[in-house]
Amino acid sequence: MIVAVMGMTGVGKSTFISRLCEERIKIGHDFESCTQSVDVYTWKSPMGLIYLIDTPGFDDDVRSDGDVLSLIAEWLLKTYKRKIHLSGILYLHRISDNRMSGNALRNLKMFQNLCGQTALPNVILATTMWEKVSEAEGVRLETLLKNKEQYWGVSCPDNF
Numbered sequence: 001m002i003v004a005v006m007g008m009t010g011v012g013k014s015t016f017i018s019r020l021c022e023e024r025i026k027i028g029h030d031f032e033s034c035t036q037s038v039d040v041y042t043w044k045s046p047m048g049l050i051y052l053i054d055t056p057g058f059d060d061d062v063r064s065d066g067d068v069l070s071l072i073a074e075w076l077l078k079t080y081k082r083k084i085h086l087s088g089i090l091y092l093h094r095i096s097d098n099r100m101s102g103n104a105l106r107n108l109k110m111f112q113n114l115c116g117q118t119a120l121p122n123v124i125l126a127t128t129m130w131e132k133v134s135e136a137e138g139v140r141l142e143t144l145l146k147n148k149e150q151y152w153g154v155s156c157p158d159n160f
């Protein structure tokens, strides 16, 4: 099973993967975007081996979203030709973000278009950085995300 982890730069994609796979992965603690290439890690999950794909984040400080997308698309095409297919995508978002910036919104829209409606059931939207907000605030922001159509709301299937 292969799952790609995607999202804006700094949301914690590499951190999430490093917690699951007992591998040292470069995490970005400074202002600069960190992950530069598409890398594969193995998680020995209770359900069996799962390959997690770490991807460079969107809204990178140097590269355009188009460049980042090309990198990911190239990798996907290469693996597709080897008959290796993605099982799903995990799209991470910081629950502590108290604004949905224009870039974040454009990125979400691009991501929706990239997946297409038929692939949406294989997409999981998840949030990171819960310890940065109180539980009540986290739940409030999560509800806003889920309910607003432009965000993760009604135009999308339940898990999106």
Ligand SMILES: Nc1nc2c(ncn2[C@@H]2O[C@H](COP(=O)(O)OP(=O)(O)OP(=O)(O)O)[C@@H](O)[C@H]2O)c(=O)[nH]1
Binding pocket: 008, 009, 010, 011, 012, 013, 014, 015, 016, 026, 027, 028, 029, 030, 032, 033, 034, 035, 036, 055, 056, 057, 058, 128, 129, 130, 131, 132
């Ligand atoms: N408090 C908190 N910090 C986190 C969490 N996840 C990641 N971080 C921190 O956020 C910063 C960025 O994490 P990364 O895992 O490098 O983020 P990324 O999404 O891989 O970023 P790019 O590689 O630039 O796309 C690091 O300082 C992490 O320690 C979380 O759930 N809670």
Ligand SMILES: [Mg+2]
Binding pocket: 013, 014, 015, 026, 027, 028, 034, 035, 054, 055, 056, 057
């Ligand atoms: Mg990273």
